[in-house]
Amino acid sequence: MTAASVVLQYRNVRKLYGDFVALSGVSMEVRRGQVVCLIGPSGSGKSTLLRCTNALETLDGGELLFDGVPLPKEPAAIRKVRQRMGMVFQNFELFPHKTAIQNVMMGPSTVLGLSDAQSRDRAEALLAKVGLVEKAGNYPANLSGGQQQRVAIARALAMEPEVMLFDEPTSALDPETIGEVLNVMKTLADDGMTMVVVTHEMTFARRVADHVVVFDSGQIIEQGPPGQIFDAPHQARTRDFLGHLGWDA
Amino acid sequence: MNLDWSIVPASAGALARGALITIALTVLTMMIAVPCGIGVAMLRESRLRPVAFLATCFVELFRNLPIILVVYWAFYVMPVVFGIAFSPFLTGLVALSLNNTAYNSETFRSGIKSIRRGQTEAALALGMSEAQAFRKIVLPQAWRRVLPVLATTWVTLFKDTSLVSVIAVGDLAHTAMQIRSQSFRVIEMLTAMAAIYWLLGYPQAKIADWIHKKFGVTE
Numbered sequence: 001m002t003a004a005s006v007v008l009q010y011r012n013v014r015k016l017y018g019d020f021v022a023l024s025g026v027s028m029e030v031r032r033g034q035v036v037c038l039i040g041p042s043g044s045g046k047s048t049l050l051r052c053t054n055a056l057e058t059l060d061g062g063e064l065l066f067d068g069v070p071l072p073k074e075p076a077a078i079r080k081v082r083q084r085m086g087m088v089f090q091n092f093e094l095f096p097h098k099t100a101i102q103n104v105m106m107g108p109s110t111v112l113g114l115s116d117a118q119s120r121d122r123a124e125a126l127l128a129k130v131g132l133v134e135k136a137g138n139y140p141a142n143l144s145g146g147q148q149q150r151v152a153i154a155r156a157l158a159m160e161p162e163v164m165l166f167d168e169p170t171s172a173l174d175p176e177t178i179g180e181v182l183n184v185m186k187t188l189a190d191d192g193m194t195m196v197v198v199t200h201e202m203t204f205a206r207r208v209a210d211h212v213v214v215f216d217s218g219q220i221i222e223q224g225p226p227g228q229i230f231d232a233p234h235q236a237r238t239r240d241f242l243g244h245l246g247w248d249a
Numbered sequence: 250m251n252l253d254w255s256i257v258p259a260s261a262g263a264l265a266r267g268a269l270i271t272i273a274l275t276v277l278t279m280m281i282a283v284p285c286g287i288g289v290a291m292l293r294e295s296r297l298r299p300v301a302f303l304a305t306c307f308v309e310l311f312r313n314l315p316i317i318l319v320v321y322w323a324f325y326v327m328p329v330v331f332g333i334a335f336s337p338f339l340t341g342l343v344a345l346s347l348n349n350t351a352y353n354s355e356t357f358r359s360g361i362k363s364i365r366r367g368q369t370e371a372a373l374a375l376g377m378s379e380a381q382a383f384r385k386i387v388l389p390q391a392w393r394r395v396l397p398v399l400a401t402t403w404v405t406l407f408k409d410t411s412l413v414s415v416i417a418v419g420d421l422a423h424t425a426m427q428i429r430s431q432s433f434r435v436i437e438m439l440t441a442m443a444a445i446y447w448l449l450g451y452p453q454a455k456i457a458d459w460i461h462k463k464f465g466v467t468e
Contacts (some may be wrong), residue, residue: 056370075378083376093371097389107375110385152371159375 004032007067007163007194008053014061015048015218022048024218025062030163030211035195037205037226040215041241046198049215050165053196054085067162083111086156090168092148094140100151101127101136107159119158126154130184146177150184157188164188166197202247206230214238256434257441267424268445270338274410274420278345279403285346286353287388293358304354311351317412320344324416341413341420349406356398360391396464400457407450421445 008030015023023045030036038046051057052064055071055078064071066085072078094103101123108119127133130150140148149169156164166185170178182204189195189208199205205212206226213223214235222235230247233239257264292304311319323344328334335343364387372382414423425442429435 054374056373079376079378082374085374087371087374089367089371089374091367093367095368095371095386095390097393106372106385110381111376155375 007032009065012062013059013064015052015057016060021218026220028213028220028223030196032194033192034210035189035208036211037209038198038213038215039205044215045218046215047167050167050196050198053165054082054087083159084162086159086161086164088152088156088166088169090171092152094148094152096140100138103151104154104158122158126157130154144177145173146180149181153184163194168198170201202245252437254437256432256437260428263424267421270419271410271421274342275407277342278349278406281346282349282353285350287357289350289354290357308351308354311347316348316409319348320413320416337416337418340416341418352402356395360395361387363394364390393464397461400460404454404457407453
C-alpha cells in the first residue's frame with residue numbers, strides 16, 4: 001500500500017499563554033484516512049494542539065499546513081477551513097435551545113446554505129448513523145451524556161468534513177455511556193474518516209489508532225504505531241505515564 | 250366625611266385615555282429600550298476601548314440618576330442645550346427609554362456573559378462567523394435567561410411611567426391628578442387611580458411570575 005497523502009502537517013508548532021509554554025515546538029503529521037490519538041498527562045498540550053488545528057487558538061510559532069496550505073489568517077478563509085474539519089468537544093456543547101435534529105441541521109442550513117428539506121434529510125441520515133433517529137425531537141437536556149455526544153458527532157459530520165477532531169470526547173461521560181460513543185467513533189474510523197483524537201481511553205487508542213502521539217509538558221516525547229507505544233515504548237516517560245494509568249507496558 | 254364617587258364614572262373617558270397613554274408609554278419604551286439595550290451591551294464589550302468606555306459612561310450615568318430628574322432634564326434642558334423640543338409624550342418616552350436602555354443593557358450583558366465560551370466555539374467550529382454565532386447561538390440563549398429580569402423591569406416601568414406626569418404627558422397619573430385638582434375630589438380620584446394602576450399592574454406581575462417559573466432556572 002502506498003502511503004496516503006498528508007492532510008495535516010505540524011511543523012515546530014509553538015503556543016504560549018503569557019509565560020506558560022503550552023506547546024514548545026511540536027512536529028507531526030496526519031495522513032488521509034489515519035486515526036491519530038494524542039495521549040499524555042492533563043495540561044501536556046494535546047488539546048491545545050487540537051484547538052490550533054481549526055484555528056480556535058492561534059499559533060505563536062511554527063507552521064500548520066492543511067492539505068499542503070498553511071492555515072490562513074483572514075476570518076473568511078479560516079471559516080472555509082473550519083467547514084472542512086469537524087470538531088467534537090469534551091462538554092458536547094450542543095446548542096441547548098435546539099432539538100437534536102436542529103443541532104445537526106445547524107451547520108448545513110446556516111453555513112452551507114442548504115434548504116430546510118435538504119439539511120433535514122442529511123441530519124436524519126446522520127442521526128440514524130449514530131443510532132438516535134428516535135431522539136431527533138429531544139432537546140439536549142433530555143438526552144443522556146452519551147446520546148448528547150453522539151448528536152454532537154452527527155452535528156460535526158453534517159458539514160461532511162475531511163477531518164474530525166475529537167477533544168477528549170468521553171471525559172465528561174458516565175462510564176456506562178463511554179462505550180456507545182467509542183463505538184460510533186470506531187465505525188467512523190472503519191469508514192475511513194481521518195481522525196485526530198485527544199483521549200485518555202487507552203484501550204480505544206490501542207485498538208483503533210494507526211498512530212499514537214505521546215505528549216508531555218508541551219512536547220512530543222514519543223510517537224509511533226500503537227504496538228510500539230503500548231507494548232514497547234522507547235521512552236521512560238511514556239512508560240511512566242502508562243504506568244500511572246495502570247497500563248502494564 | 251362627604252364622599253361623592255360619581256366623579257369617577259363621570260371621568261371614565263378621561264381616565265381611560267390616560268390609562269391608554271400609560272400603556273403606550275410602557276410598550277413603546279420597552280420596544281426602544283430592548284434593542285437599544287442589546288446594542289449598548291454589545292458596545293460595552295467592544296474591542297475598541299473608546300467605544301466601550303462611552304457605552305459604560307452612558308450606562309452608569311442613566312442607571313444612577315433618578316428617573317424624575319431625567320424627565321425634568323429632557324423637558325427643560327434638552328430644548329435649551331440641543332435645540333430639540335419634543336411634545337411632552339415624546340419627551341417622556343425619551344427619558345424613560347434612556348433609563349431603561351441603561352438597565353436592559355446590564356441585563357443583556359450579564360445574560361450574554363453567562364453563556365459559556367464553548368457555545369461560541371462550537372458554532373465557530375461549524376464554520377459560522379462570529380456574528381452568526383452571536384445571533385444564532387448566544388443571543389437566543391441569553392434572551393431566555395434574561396426574560397425573567399426583563400419581565401420584572403417591565404412591571405417596574407409600568408408604574409414608573411407615572412413619573413412623567415410631572416411634565417404633563419396626559420398619562421393616567423397626570424389625568425387623575427388634573428381631575429382631582431379641578432374637582433377637589435381628592436380621596437375619590439386617588440382611590441380610583443390606585444385601583445386602575447393595580448388592576449392593570451396585577452396581571453402583568455402575574456405574567457412576570459409565570460415567566461420567572463417557566464424560564465427562571467434551566468441547566
